[in-house]
Amino acid sequence: MTQYKMDNLDKSILHALMDNARVPYAELAKKFEVSAGTIHVRVEKMKQANIITGTKVSINEKNLGYDVCCFIGINLKNAKDYPDTIKRLEALEEVVEAYYTTGNYSIFIKVVTRSIDHLQDVLINKIQAIDVIQSTETLISLQNPINRDVTP
Template sequence: MNDLPKLDDLDRRILSTLLDDARVPYAEMAKQFQVSPATVHVRVEKMKAAGIIEGTEILVNTKKLGYDVCCFIGINLKAARDYHSALDKLNQLDEVVEAYYTTGAYNIFVKLMCRSIEELQFVLIDKLQAIDEVQSTETLISLQNPINRNVIP
C-alpha cells in the first residue's frame, strides 16, 4: 500500500519555487501560477501537514565562517548494539554535521566540518576515535562540492 501524499502539478511548481527561494511571497507565486494567494497558502499548509515541507532553513557559507575542511568518515563500531550510544556521542561533537546509518563497509557514515587539517587531526584522535564504541574509521577529505541540490519535486 502506498501512503505517499499525492502532489499535482501546482504542488510541484510551488515546491520547486520554494526550493529555489523560500522567501517568495505567496502572492507572487499566485500571480505566476494564475491562482489565488489563498490557494498557494492552502497548498503549502497541506504539504506542511503531510510532512513534505518540514520547515525553512538558512544556507550558511561555511568557507566564509572559516570552515575550510569538509570530510566524510566511515565508522565501524565494535558491535551493532553500540549504534545508539555511539550516535549519542557523535551528536555531541559540533564538528559532525551529518550522520547516516549505512549498509556496506561502515556502520555509520558522518560528514565533518573543520577549520583546518590540524583541527581535523585533533577531532579524529581526541574526539571521534576516543569514543569507546568506535572500532575503526576511514576518512575521505572532500576537495570540492560541485553538485549540491534538493530532489526535484
C-alpha cells in the same frame, strides 16, 4: 496515512520555495495564476504531509572559516553500540550529518572543520576517543561540484 498526491502546481510551488523560501504567497499566486489562498492551502497540506518540514538559511561554510570537509566511515565493535554512538557524535558540533549504512561501515558521517589541524584534533580527541568505535576511515573532500536537493 495516505500518501499526499502532488500535482504540477504543488511541484511548481515547491520549486519556487526551494529557490527562495521567503517569496510571498501573493507573488506565487500571480506567477501561477491562482489565488494566494490556494497557495496557502497547498503549502499547508504539504506541511501536514511532511513534504515541507521547515525552512532554513543556506550558509557558505568556507566564508565562515570552515575549509575542510570530510567523510568518515566508522566501524563499531558491536551493533548494539549504535544508539549511544549516535548520541555521542551528535554532541560534536563538527559532525554535520550522520548515516546508518550497509556495506563497509556501520556509520558514515560528514565532518566540517576549520583546518587539517582541527580535523586531526576532532579525529583523535573526539571521534576515536569513543571507546566503542573499532576503526575509522577518513575521506577528505576536495570539491563539492554537485550540491542540490531532490527534485519534486
